[in-house]
Structure formats: structure tokens, C-alpha cells
Amino acid sequence: MADLASVAKRAGVSRATAARAFSSPELVRDQTREKVMAAARELRFRPNTVARQLRAQATRMIGVMVPSLDNPVFAEQLQAMEVAARERGYSLLVTTSEYDPARESDIVESMLRQRVDGLVLTVADAEQSPLLASLRRESTPCLLVYNPAGTSGFPSVGVDNRAASEAATRHLIDLGHTRIGMVAGPLLQSDRARQRFEGYCQAMQSARLTPCALVEMPRHTRAELAPLEGQLKSQQPLTALIATNDLLAISLIGELTRAGFKVPGDVSIMGFDGIALGKCLYPSLCTIEQPRAEIGREAVNALLALLEGEQHAPPLLAYTLRDGESVAPPVSSSAPCPTQRGSHHA
Structure with a gap:
């Protein structure tokens, strides 16, 4: 393998000049610098930048x-x-x-x-x-x-997770939803998800609605319907769900559709993050978009x-609320979601 001395010899300059051409090229005349670079290309020489950086601490x-x-x-x-x-x-x-x-x-x-x-x-x-x-x-x-x-x-x-989640929840409330739930991955693994749940609770309480218990999924980006069945098939089912990230929301839409639910006809779905993929789906994902x-x-x-x-x-x-086809007004309005044992509070 070629070394710096070989490059200097090929370029017809001293080893010190060759070294300077790589470390401080502005201090070397254009013609000399080009000779050194041409010799380096011919010999396939690359300076050891890591060693130089370590010497410089x-x-x-x-x-x-x-x-x-x-x-x-x-x-x-x-x-x-x-x-x-x-x-x-x-x-x-x-x-x-x-x-x-x-x-x-x-x-x-x-x-x-x-x-x-x-x-x-x-x-x-x-x-x-x-x-x-x-x-x-x-x-x-x-x-x-x-x-x-x-x-x-x-x-x-980052963004204000509580305020952004409040905005997402208020958007659903303004559409007429009163039975709104939230889905997250393992809560102990994400302080962002906890803040988003607190924002959801704040918006619900400000609207004099009762927050539902947070539904935790085994994975951050993969939804399962089993933990939601009781809330989706009760006499007063949830009409909207907020997921703490977009991939979880997209997975939730898929699971609901396969189970025969219509999105947003039966359940509106709101995401959080604003990834580009959400725009390409049908229904397109309504979400909080982070910059x-x-x-x-x-x-x-x-x-x-x-x-x-x-x-x-x-x-x-700043965050923005990106509208999408995954949310719509509820088909019918009913009483708020009853308080559930074990629910988290903001």
C-alpha cells in the first residue's frame, strides 16, 4: 500500500510539503497541491484522517x-x-x-x-x-x-408533546367525538408517549369528558386488536383512537380493517409524527406533524x-396538524367513555 513518502517522491516534493497539501491545502501553492493530489490518485493513497484527528484531540x-x-x-x-x-x-x-x-x-x-x-x-x-x-x-x-x-x-x-397531543384530541372533540381512546407502545420505554397521554387527558378533562385508560401494545409500532376489543364492542364503543406514533396508527388501521371495522366510518384514527407514508395510504392519515x-x-x-x-x-x-381521511365526525353521538379501573391520569 502506498504511503505519504511514495506520494511525495512521485510528486517531486518533500514529505512535509505532501503532508501539508492534505492537512492545510490553503498553505500550499495550487500547482504543487495539484501535483500531490495527482500522485495520490495514481498511487491510490488516502491520508489517515482518524490518526490526524486523534493527534488533534x-x-x-x-x-x-x-x-x-x-x-x-x-x-x-x-x-x-x-x-x-x-x-x-x-x-x-x-x-x-x-x-x-x-x-x-x-x-x-x-x-x-x-x-x-x-x-x-x-x-x-x-x-x-x-x-x-x-x-x-x-x-x-x-x-x-x-x-x-x-x-x-x-x-x-423537539416539540411540546403535551400541547401537540392536546391539539390532536381537541380536533377530534371538535368533530363531535366524545369517546376517544389512546394507544401506545410500552409506556415505560417512552417519556414522549407519556407526555402525549397527559396532553390527551388534559384535552378530555377541559372538555368535561372522561379520559379512557391508556391501551399499551406489546410493541411501539405494531397494533393488536385484542387489548381494544372490550372498548370497540361495548354498548358505547370508542369512536376515535389516537396512536402515539404514525406507524402504530397505520398498523391499527390495518388491523381494524381486517376485522371488519370501517375507518373512519366506525372508528377515526389519529397519528403522531407526520411521516410521508401516511399521505400515501387510503384513508390518508390525519396526524400531528413534527418538523x-x-x-x-x-x-x-x-x-x-x-x-x-x-x-x-x-x-x-412548531408542530402542525395534518388533516387526513382517517378521521371524520362520528356516525352518532353518545355519552362519554366511562372511567375504567386502572386508568392513568395526567
């Missing part, structure tokens, strides 16, 4: 942990982050926790050993996270994405501000 890498790449929300965030980071001379080191709080510490420890310059994390529960408690003792800058900042001590980029690309860009900008020593507190970003 900076890798120009950002460690990013998201729960999953199955959900387009995180994929779209990462795409925007990669573009924004590349424009600033940084690259991403991406890992997934699979919604497992026990994996988070191991993942971040691995990234710290690779000397990432900063961390952008989405954890299960920001306020109860042993990982974040340990990171407060580290010097590596850290930023949360989607997690509410709460008392974690770390800045966060996923803006979240990704703001995460990079906020972290780089921290790296430069600025005390940066990102503002909450």
Missing part, C-alpha cells in the same frame, strides 16, 4: 443514538443531521438502542471510547435515565432529541454551539 465525529431505524421519523432526522454535519466538516456515528434502556449505557460508552466530539441522544426516559446521570459527570457535550428536557440537565430539541428535518438540523447546530462553548437552549419547534 478531535475526531469531528458526532455520536448519535436513536431507538430504531425502522421508524421513518428517526431516519428523516438522521438524513437532515448528516447533511448539516457534513456541511460543517463533521460525520455521524449512528447506533440504535431498540427501545431498550439497558442497552443505552453500553452504546454510549462504546461511542465515548471512539472519542466522539459530542452526543445526540434519544433515550427511553430522560428524567429516570441512569445513562444521563452518568453523562453529567463527563465532559463530552450532550444533547437530547425528541425527549423532553425536564430535569435531565441537558438541552433538548423532522428541522429537528435534525437544529440538533447539529445546537450541539456544535455547545462544542464552541456557548450555552445554547434550543426553543421548542
Whole structure:
């Protein structure tokens, strides 16, 4: 394999000049720099940027942990982050926790050993996270994405989950729904879902309606009808359901349709996230749309501000309610959903 000395010899310059052509090209004359680059291409030489970065005590890498790449929300965030980071001379080191709080510490420890310059994390529960408690003792800058900042001590980029969920619930109430439920994945694995449930409860109580018990599914993005059967087939069945993410809402529409329910004729379905796939379905998904690309860009900008020593507190970003065919006024109006034993409260 060719080395820097071989490149210098081929270009007819000193080894120091060849090294400078890669590390500080603006300090080398154009003609000399082009000779070095041409020699490098001929010999298929690539400089060891990792070694140079380690000598400089900076890798120009950002460690990013998201729960999953199955959900387009995180994929779209990462795409925007990669573009924004590349424009600033940084690259991403991406890992997934699979919604497992026990994996988070191991993942971040691995990234710290690779000397990432900063961390952008989405954890299960920001306020109860042993990982974040340990990171407060580290010097590596850290930023949360989607997690509410709460008392974690770390800045966060995202939307107001409670307010957004209130808006989604009020939209259904304004359409005439009074028996509205909410479906989520395992609640202990998502502080975002808990805040969205609190927002739902607040909207229901403000309208003098009784919130129904949260229905937890075994997985975050896969719905099952069994936990909902009692509420869908009672004398006063639910007429609307809010899912805490779009993939769960889409799965719910599929399960309901296969079971003979009409969406939105029998049950209106509301999502949360605003992924593009929801527009392509029939019925198209009504949802709360988060500014996923803006979240990704703001995460990079906020972290780089921290790296430069600025005390940066990102503002909450704006969400929008994207209308869709999956919601409609109820066929008939009846009394509110009765309080259920074991229901959660905001």
C-alpha cells in the first residue's frame, strides 16, 4: 500500500510539503497541491484522517443514538443531521438502542471510547435515565432529541408533546367525538408517549369528558386488536383512537380493517409524527406533524454551539396538524367513555 513518502517522491516534493497539501491545502501553492493530489490518485493513497484527528484531540465525529431505524421519523432526522454535519466538516456515528434502556449505557460508552466530539441522544426516559446521570459527570457535550428536557440537565430539541397531543384530541372533540381512546407502545420505554397521554387527558378533562385508560401494545409500532376489543364492542364503543406514533396508527388501521371495522366510518384514527407514508395510504392519515428535518438540523447546530462553548437552549419547534381521511365526525353521538379501573391520569 502506498504511503505519504511514495506520494511525495512521485510528486517531486518533500514529505512535509505532501503532508501539508492534505492537512492545510490553503498553505500550499495550487500547482504543487495539484501535483500531490495527482500522485495520490495514481498511487491510490488516502491520508489517515482518524490518526490526524486523534493527534488533534478531535475526531469531528458526532455520536448519535436513536431507538430504531425502522421508524421513518428517526431516519428523516438522521438524513437532515448528516447533511448539516457534513456541511460543517463533521460525520455521524449512528447506533440504535431498540427501545431498550439497558442497552443505552453500553452504546454510549462504546461511542465515548471512539472519542466522539459530542452526543445526540434519544433515550427511553430522560428524567429516570441512569445513562444521563452518568453523562453529567463527563465532559463530552450532550444533547437530547425528541425527549423532553425536564430535569435531565441537558438541552433538548423537539416539540411540546403535551400541547401537540392536546391539539390532536381537541380536533377530534371538535368533530363531535366524545369517546376517544389512546394507544401506545410500552409506556415505560417512552417519556414522549407519556407526555402525549397527559396532553390527551388534559384535552378530555377541559372538555368535561372522561379520559379512557391508556391501551399499551406489546410493541411501539405494531397494533393488536385484542387489548381494544372490550372498548370497540361495548354498548358505547370508542369512536376515535389516537396512536402515539404514525406507524402504530397505520398498523391499527390495518388491523381494524381486517376485522371488519370501517375507518373512519366506525372508528377515526389519529397519528403522531407526520411521516410521508401516511399521505400515501387510503384513508390518508390525519396526524400531528413534527418538523423532522428541522429537528435534525437544529440538533447539529445546537450541539456544535455547545462544542464552541456557548450555552445554547434550543426553543421548542412548531408542530402542525395534518388533516387526513382517517378521521371524520362520528356516525352518532353518545355519552362519554366511562372511567375504567386502572386508568392513568395526567
